[in-house]
Amino acid sequence: MLPQAGLAGMMGMAGSSNVQGEDQKKLDLVANEVFKNSLRRSGQCCILITEEEEEPIFIEEPHRGDYVVVFDPLDGSSNIDCGVSVGTIFGIYKAKNPGSGNYSLEDVMRPGTEMVAAGYCMYGSMSYMMITTGKGVAGFTLDPTLGEFVITHPKVQVPSRGPIYSINEGNAVNWDAATKKYVEACKAGTYNNGKPYSLRYVGSMVADVHRTLLYGGIFMYPADKKNPKGKLRVLYECFPMAMLVEQAGGKAITGTQRSLETMPDSIHDRAPIYLGSKEEVELIEMFKREMGAQ
Ligand SMILES: O=P(O)(O)OC[C@H]1O[C@](O)(COP(=O)(O)O)[C@@H](O)[C@@H]1O
Numbered sequence: 001m002l003p004q005a006g007l008a009g010m011m012g013m014a015g016s017s018n019v020q021g022e023d024q025k026k027l028d029l030v031a032n033e034v035f036k037n038s039l040r041r042s043g044q045c046c047i048l049i050t051e052e053e054e055e056p057i058f059i060e061e062p063h064r065g066d067y068v069v070v071f072d073p074l075d076g077s078s079n080i081d082c083g084v085s086v087g088t089i090f091g092i093y094k095a096k097n098p099g100s101g102n103y104s105l106e107d108v109m110r111p112g113t114e115m116v117a118a119g120y121c122m123y124g125s126m127s128y129m130m131i132t133t134g135k136g137v138a139g140f141t142l143d144p145t146l147g148e149f150v151i152t153h154p155k156v157q158v159p160s161r162g163p164i165y166s167i168n169e170g171n172a173v174n175w176d177a178a179t180k181k182y183v184e185a186c187k188a189g190t191y192n193n194g195k196p197y198s199l200r201y202v203g204s205m206v207a208d209v210h211r212t213l214l215y216g217g218i219f220m221y222p223a224d225k226k227n228p229k230g231k232l233r234v235l236y237e238c239f240p241m242a243m244l245v246e247q248a249g250g251k252a253i254t255g256t257q258r259s260l261e262t263m264p265d266s267i268h269d270r271a272p273i274y275l276g277s278k279e280e281v282e283l284i285e286m287f288k289r290e291m292g293a294q
Pocket of ligand 1: 079231
């Protein structure tokens with residue numbers, strides 16, 4: 001049930017939890033309803049996959065179209081009530097048999113390389129929208145006076161290096177040796193003429209990836225002893241962000257392979273992710289090869 005209108009009604013917990021066992025915020029539910037209804041009414045979608053619902057949503061006629069949309073309606077929900085940047089992440093696949101009317105999980109359980117578009121919106125000091133359709137990345141900023149997104153970043157390019165690393169160091173004790181070695185190298189400035197990297201971690205993937213896209217550096221959510229497959233969801237967090245970063249000249253890996261080439265086991269499957277500046281990601285890739293999964 002949606003919360004009552006008004007700011008007070010929008011803050012705080014909804015009293016329910018999602019398929020991942022995470023407590024849902026009221027705004028998680030509001031955002032989920034808003035996107036579901038808009039996507040259904042677009043007449044372009046056949047299947048919706050959302051972080052907030054366990055099962056796929058099959059769109060019936062007369063609203064059915066040929067696209068599968070996977071989305072995280074409100075990413076970074078742990079930051080909502082303190083007003084820190086949050087966002088929406090989405091990825092789009094074209095159904096395998098467009099116009100057939102026969103749609104199934106086969107249209108969803110696919111590698112990220114088959115996505116036709118991806119993007120995110122970030123809601124912060126300014127609202128941004130970053131999109132790719134496989135031909136580079138364009139960035140738009142909401143102009144509140146127009147109520148329109150205007151193009152501000154026509155051709156986003158991730159710098160090949162960037163002295164910023166972004167990871168939840170609170171999990172460090174559980175990290176694998178390669179991740180520990182890379183983070184130590186960042187702190188020592190080993191590959192930066194002895195100048196230490198800066199740590200930046202908002203705790204909203206959208207905000208941390210947005211900064212990485214524009215300033216360079218690396219965002220990491222590794223697998224660890226506590227989360228053997230990492231925390232972030234393959235379909236509606238890892239894949240869209242990996243496609244954006246690659247299209248902007250960066251790189252995205254799970255640690256052992258290209259993120260977009262992985263095959264999800266389930267619609268809410270998780271995977272480790274290291275993404276950002278090409279040379280930074282290649283450094284951790286080298287350590288992973290040298291040290292394996294120890
Ligand atoms: O608090 P942690 O473990 O560092 O996790 C933070 C990560 O979890 C997330 O909040 C997960 O997203 P949701 O808020 O959509 O569940 C990411 O945005 C963020 O990168």
